[in-house]
Amino acid sequence: MVEKSIAKQSSEKRLVQTLTTRKVTKTYGSAHAVDAVDLAVHSGEFLTLLGPSGSGKTTLLMMIAGFVQPTSGDILLGDAPITNLLPERRNFGMVFQGYALFPHLSVADNVAFPLKARGISRSESEARVRKALAQVQLEHLAERLPRQLSGGQQQRVALARAVVFSPDLLLLDEPLSALDKRLRNDLQEELKQLHRQVGKTFINVTHDQEEALTMSDRIAIMRDGAVVQVGSPKALYDRPASRFVADFLGKSNFLDCAVTGIDNDVIRCTLGGRDFFQLAPDDALAVGDSTLLALRPERIEVHAAAPEGQPNSLTGEVRSVSYTGVNFHVVVRTAEAGDIMLTTPTWRAQVAPEIGNRLWISWPTDAAVAVAND
Ligand SMILES: Nc1ncnc2c1ncn2[C@@H]1O[C@H](COP(=O)(O)OP(=O)(O)OP(=O)(O)O)[C@@H](O)[C@H]1O
Numbered sequence: 001m002v003e004k005s006i007a008k009q010s011s012e013k014r015l016v017q018t019l020t021t022r023k024v025t026k027t028y029g030s031a032h033a034v035d036a037v038d039l040a041v042h043s044g045e046f047l048t049l050l051g052p053s054g055s056g057k058t059t060l061l062m063m064i065a066g067f068v069q070p071t072s073g074d075i076l077l078g079d080a081p082i083t084n085l086l087p088e089r090r091n092f093g094m095v096f097q098g099y100a101l102f103p104h105l106s107v108a109d110n111v112a113f114p115l116k117a118r119g120i121s122r123s124e125s126e127a128r129v130r131k132a133l134a135q136v137q138l139e140h141l142a143e144r145l146p147r148q149l150s151g152g153q154q155q156r157v158a159l160a161r162a163v164v165f166s167p168d169l170l171l172l173d174e175p176l177s178a179l180d181k182r183l184r185n186d187l188q189e190e191l192k193q194l195h196r197q198v199g200k201t202f203i204n205v206t207h208d209q210e211e212a213l214t215m216s217d218r219i220a221i222m223r224d225g226a227v228v229q230v231g232s233p234k235a236l237y238d239r240p241a242s243r244f245v246a247d248f249l250g251k252s253n254f255l256d257c258a259v260t261g262i263d264n265d266v267i268r269c270t271l272g273g274r275d276f277f278q279l280a281p282d283d284a285l286a287v288g289d290s291t292l293l294a295l296r297p298e299r300i301e302v303h304a305a306a307p308e309g310q311p312n313s314l315t316g317e318v319r320s321v322s323y324t325g326v327n328f329h330v331v332v333r334t335a336e337a338g339d340i341m342l343t344t345p346t347w348r349a350q351v352a353p354e355i356g357n358r359l360w361i362s363w364p365t366d367a368a369v370a371v372a373n374d
């Protein structure tokens with residue numbers, strides 16, 4: 001009873017509230033598809049679920065949508081539990097991979113479908129369909145059938161159909177993954193614009209890390225059914241909590257180090273038995289600890305001679321070089337830390353790195369981050 005009245009209220013007033021999952025779990029036999037996920041998706045934010053195949057992204061989204069019943073845990077909209085509410089009473093829009101448009105209906109009739117199902121008058125429906133099609137720049141194709149559209153256009157119709165009834169929340173499961181890269185980039189831009197225009201909460205699933213970084217207010221990284229880290233793209237990229245996150249979002253070098261001293265503004269450590277390295281302050285570290293450091297390739301600077309007064313520097317021999325026009329990707333073999341990958345803009349290289357040459361590398365103190373070795 002309580003759940004029903006809340007659903008009615010939210011669809012009438014169009015309140016966008018925080019969506020919270022509390023220890024949401026889905027098991028199939030003994031396997032945990034989703035394992036005790038606690039997540040709060042704030043009103044109006046664009047949150048991405050990112051993770052490898054089989055990590056539970058779709059299952060979590062389906063539970064939020066109401067198509068899959070959690071084995072345990074709760075889902076709340078604002079303070080109200082919606083765990084047992086039927087999908088059609090949640091007022092969420094959905095877009096899935098593949099377009100799933102009705103083939104015999106025109107573009108306009110496809111978009112009008114959710115309005116018809118909600119008993120909205122014809123004149124209001126027409127106005128809303130026009131607006132939704134304008135939001136995805138398809139007004140001029142309103143009378144076409146889906147098969148007369150390109151893949152990207154069909155996906156935009158699916159988006160228009162998902163926003164036309166002003167849902168409180170939009171759930172997107174890899175809606176762009178079937179498209180080629182160029183078109184995908186265009187549609188990413190459109191999806192962002194649509195998010196700004198409608199001002200509702202979007203939850204997007206992807207395995208494309210670049211899509212996650214460019215589109216999201218926050219990213220939730222999933223692994224084996226669990227959410228392992230949530231944060232802004234920059235926070236996750238610059239301060240990954242674990243090896244898994246550092247590796248999944250971008251590329252990283254991993255270095256073993258031992259903490260030898262802690263001053264106010266810097267942590268001193270050894271690397272490969274050599275002292276002289278520094279980390280930014282980290283409350284989790286104490287003298288005597290061994291830890292793993294993640295170091296992004298683009299934070300590493302290259303020098304033709306030993307840099308003076310630089311705490312974090314190593315020398316080594318160039319093992320491989322690839323040239324991409326914008327960057328050199330170089331692997332340097334060091335005595336202390338093995339092979340280190342680095343990326344350096346071609347315009348900054350005084351001499352093109354060549355296999356067999358000796359180089360010096362260095363990085364700023366805040367570039368190396370202690371991560372859990374998982
Ligand atoms: N109906 C089901 N019955 C049994 N196992 C299932 C079912 N649905 C999902 N699973 C399992 O749950 C796990 C999570 O699946 P899910 O589809 O949520 O992953 P995903 O992160 O969306 O993966 P992908 O990136 O490949 O789409 C997988 O191991 C999957 O095999």
Ligand SMILES: [Mg+2]
Pocket residue numbers: 057058059
């Ligand atoms: Mg999936």
